[in-house]
């Protein structure tokens with residue numbers, strides 16, 4: 001029998017996070033499920049009877065001390081980590097003129113700096129895996145202006161594609177592979193923060209004609225994390241409903 005993979009999944013309480021969590025558990029992984037809001041997650045784990053497979057850790061990725069505590073907790077049980085999925089993210093709906101510095105900084109703090117800090121902190125444990133995988137949740141906003149979101153959102157998602165390539169090159173010799181997933185609009189609570197008019201317009205503009213399901217994103221996350229050929233690294237997998245190709 002294969003040794004279970006040790007997976008750290010951020011934003012595990014969210015729409016894409018919960019579906020990824022279930023998919024990893026079904027594949028026999030041990031998951032450290034990280035989020036700043038853990039009440040729903042704890043209930044889910046209890047209802048599904050996943051206590052053996054999932055450890056829930058409350059972490060606010062805006063706080064370096066929380067990330068240090070998380071890494072300490074992981075290190076008490078595991079001597080390595082196989083997979084890190086940087087899925088936590090936030091969006092603000094303001095245009096440039098009304099985006100305050102505070103709001104700009106908050107989006108950067110979660111989506112970009114939080115990803116940088118947790119990845120840096122977990123690098124020694126990923127290195128010890130000898131086959132570490134990092135999967136970053138970017139967005140189609142990285143490659144196409146997303147005018148229903150603040151400019152900070154697309155800026156962070158484009159930066160994640162850069163970091164994906166940077167870490168792919170920097171840590172290739174450690175056996176670490178790094179990927180980004182760039183979805184278009186996905187049926188999750190984040191999409192629901194659009195007002196009804198924006199939602200209709202988004203759907204009308206989407207050649208696919210429907211929202212992307214979180215299960216479709218999760219299948220790409222698992223492919224990148226568990227199944228992708230060893231020779232591949234640094235790629236961004238686009239699932240944007242036929243909006244653009246690169």
Ligand SMILES: NC(=O)c1ccc[n+]([C@@H]2O[C@H](COP(=O)([O-])OP(=O)(O)OC[C@H]3O[C@@H](n4cnc5c(N)ncnc54)[C@H](O)[C@@H]3O)[C@@H](O)[C@H]2O)c1
Nearest residue numbers: 011013014015016036060061087088089139185186188190
């Ligand atoms: N839903 C979409 O249409 C869509 C499209 C493209 C990309 N994405 C990306 O996919 C990822 C997941 O999105 P989702 O739709 O599941 O969103 P979601 O809002 O349902 O979930 C995001 C999760 O991140 C957590 N989180 C937020 N700030 C945090 C912090 N400081 N520390 C720890 N956890 C924090 C939230 O509590 C939440 O559980 C995000 O990075 C998002 O940008 C989403």
